[in-house]
Amino acid sequence: MMMNIKEWVVRNGELAASVTGGILTAIAWATSHIHEDAAIVLYILAFIIGGFSQARQGVKTLILERDLDVNLLMILAAIGAGCIGYWAEGAILIFIFSLSGALETYTMARSSKDISALMDMKPEMAVRYRDDIEEKVHISELEVGDVIIVRNGERIPADGTIQEGRSSIDQASITGESIPVDKEAGDEVFAGTLNGEGALYIEVSASSESSLFAKIIALVQEAQSEMPKSQLFMERFERIYARVVLGITVVLMLAPPLLMDWTWNHAIYKAMVFLVVASPCALVASIMPAMLSAISNRARKGVLFKGGAHLENLARVQVVTFDKTGTLTRGRPVVTDMLMFHGISESECLTAAASIESLTTHPLARAIVAKAGEQGLTLERPTDFQAVTGWGVQAYVQSDFWSIGKPGWFEEAEICEQVRKELHRLEMEGKTVIVIQRNDTIAGLIALQDQIRPEAQTLISRLHTLGVRAAMLTGDQEKTAHKIAKEAGIDLVYAELLPEDKLRIIKELQAQYGHVAMVGDGVNDAPALAVANVGIAMGAAGSDAALETADMVLMNDDLANIESSIRLGRKMNRVVKQNMIFAGAVILTLIFSNFVSNIPLPLGVVGHEGSTILVILNGLRLLRQ
Structure with missing residues (x-):
């Protein structure tokens, strides 16, 4: 039990520190009526414990990047309040600010959990069968052509083809399919998927670094590190804005006592309230929780993005272009x-x-x-x-x-x-x-x-409902292309194309319509996928070149996920706009109230940090769309 508590504290250190700071603040407030000096000591402890994480981050940004962020602004406001005797207000500010920070950390982790959980599914060992001898080896030692044994209930350690045996395979970690798929000799299987009731002899077809599972993990890492343009803009804005707020705060501290006959305590208190309510915490939190929630939502449906910027771009798409063979059709005549x-x-x-x-x-x-x-x-x-x-x-x-x-x-x-x-x-x-x-x-x-995919007609119809055009780019002959296009309900048909022709047409469509998405699966689609605003690859049947070039991967090859992803991307953009408008309105209202109504510091803290928590929760709604 003690070990579980220790692990919880380690994993939730920021939240634990915030709660501890809050408890110390409550004890200090109760003690202040009995012994003021003891209360001040407790308040200082609450400052140190509750605000350590934010202070460290703020100082780190200041020293390493020579810049200001909201963490440093909040700590300075709390210290300023304490210096003029408002220990309780400063401690409350630290508590609520650290609590909202802990909540943001939790929600960010929660929203990306569905993606990062893949990392825990990576198999490390395999049973290699060679010369009638079973040998347990690390997956890095497997070579193409090796035969491995996978027993019931085990994860398949490498991509390969079943040589002997029959079983149902849970492929949810790769394709998002909720129902296990029956597999037998000759069928392809993927690393990271879960074997059902049967024992399988599998011939390895790819090294551990080249497996589909390894590629997914690489996509995940790229998605977690890449920020959308809106977030990059917000971070630049935050740094400029923080300097402006700090500059105005200094003016508010010095000018009124010198020019308007205010007391220093009153001026500093007003400046500290301004520093709190004007800080852009809620604005900064308007984007990333919403973006990660949307990406996590898609991951559960078998759709992987290489970053939030691509979901943002997908929402602006006006034309979706499709390769024919293997994309609109099954690729199996x-x-x-x-x-x-x-x-x-x-x-x-x-x-x-x-x-x-x-x-x-x-x-x-x-x-x-x-x-x-x-x-x-x-x-x-x-x-x-x-x-x-x-x-x-x-x-x-x-x-x-x-x-x-x-x-x-x-x-x-x-x-x-x-x-x-x-x-x-x-x-x-x-x-x-x-x-x-x-x-x-x-x-x-x-x-x-070639048989058209059953979901293709529905997808094209739904794209039209969204106001998005559909185009087909294919190297096939005109008659075949127009036959498939008519059956699917596609608007624009371009046939008998070479790879360079596809790239040229993507550029022409971009010039005419704006943002263009390209959906493909082959090596010949890679140039078009690269030049499109959003490149979408078929994950199960796609070539390595297509997977590496694309910005978005349909792991279960379900075309319906394109339309639902466009809808989710548009909703994400709306949520971000809602958050930014709400956060900006709260900041302006609190700044105005500080000069007109003399709002107390605790109320300013509640209003400011409350708005931060609300925009985070609003972003989390995208997890369940």
Whole structure:
């Protein structure tokens, strides 16, 4: 029990010091009616204990940066009050100021807890399986190609592919998915995710430094260190403002006794009240708690930002541009049509095509093999296999010679009018068509099409509701691009683009509309992601280049998070404006009241620090949006 109390005090030192200072202040106030000198000693202790943290920070800023901050202003005000005999007021000022500081520290930690908790999930050790021997090693010793064993209830220590076993994997730490995902041999798994009930043999596919989990931690560290422009402006403003306030305070202390026949005590007291109520504590606290709360909110939904500036920029976006393949679509084409000619059966044609395509790794080949698997066809072993770069593949299956590839690979004379008509129809529907030839006869056509993500249409519709346009940038052909764009409801379509073309179009859209976001997943999207005001990468399927270049990462590839993030960014900006207007109004009201109504120092402290606490709590609302 004592250890728990000790740990609590260590972790909550600022709050403990504030509470201790408050208790000493209360005891000193009660003692002042009995023994004034003893009360002063207790007040001094309250000053030292309650104000030590703020005083140290203020002096550190003064010495290292040769600048003033609100911490030093508050400590000077409290010391000034004590020097003219207002010990109780000074101690109350220290107590409330340190309490609001402790609350701000707590809320900042609370708002970033959902992100920083990832650090505690980082696995350190792994069980490597080599030559029938299990060996426990540090994750840094794992190499690509090693096989590791992960038992039930353990965290997966490295990115890899399941070689043997089946289990449900809790991927919440990576993708934000609340429901575990069933995985089996051939499926990809990520470091930091939690294995369910089964034992898995996993082949390592990335070193510990290159794992997706390591990249997330790097993103987190960058997000916690990078400030939005508004916060940077506020910090510069705070330093200039603090000098002005201190200068006016000195004038208020000296001018009235010399020019207006005030007593020194009265002038110094007025100056101390001004120093308290004019300090920009609430203004300074208007931004960071709100920003960290919003970033934490997104992290729980599987969205990572590299800093608050990017959420701030996202709120201003007028156009969201999308790469097509792997972003608006799943990036996994499927067979949509199969047309056979010259009396050749579908099963015979598909068996031959899948048998040959099983020797390649092309996405279209995998789709054809998958279609054969769905129909329960048994594949043959091809002979004399040959890949013709840019056109297709060919091989013997049993005694027949089969060619599978693009329509342009085949002679016009070989394609009869019926085949040509069907080929044109399928291409007009935006589908990719593969021609299959047996010996010298066109045996059939297989049409494939990438499937649009089910959430894409809803996302585009909601973006339009927000007044945000949607554009597609793709290297695909015009017909396919317009087909997908029409299905998704996209406004602007740019097709047959090279990477440099995408970058050029982003700049043109920025010139025409303002802030532009780019959503992509591939290496060819990296230049556009970099030049966009906000680059958004698909986390699960995205390339390393896309993840490193982007400002925002969708860890679960859920496009719906783009719209909700724009809404949250806009709400964050509104909350920040509310905070700044409220804080400014309170400061002006208290300054005016100090000169007109002679408000006492404790009331000034309550008004000023109370407004600080209120703007912090207002920012915390974004945690639950």
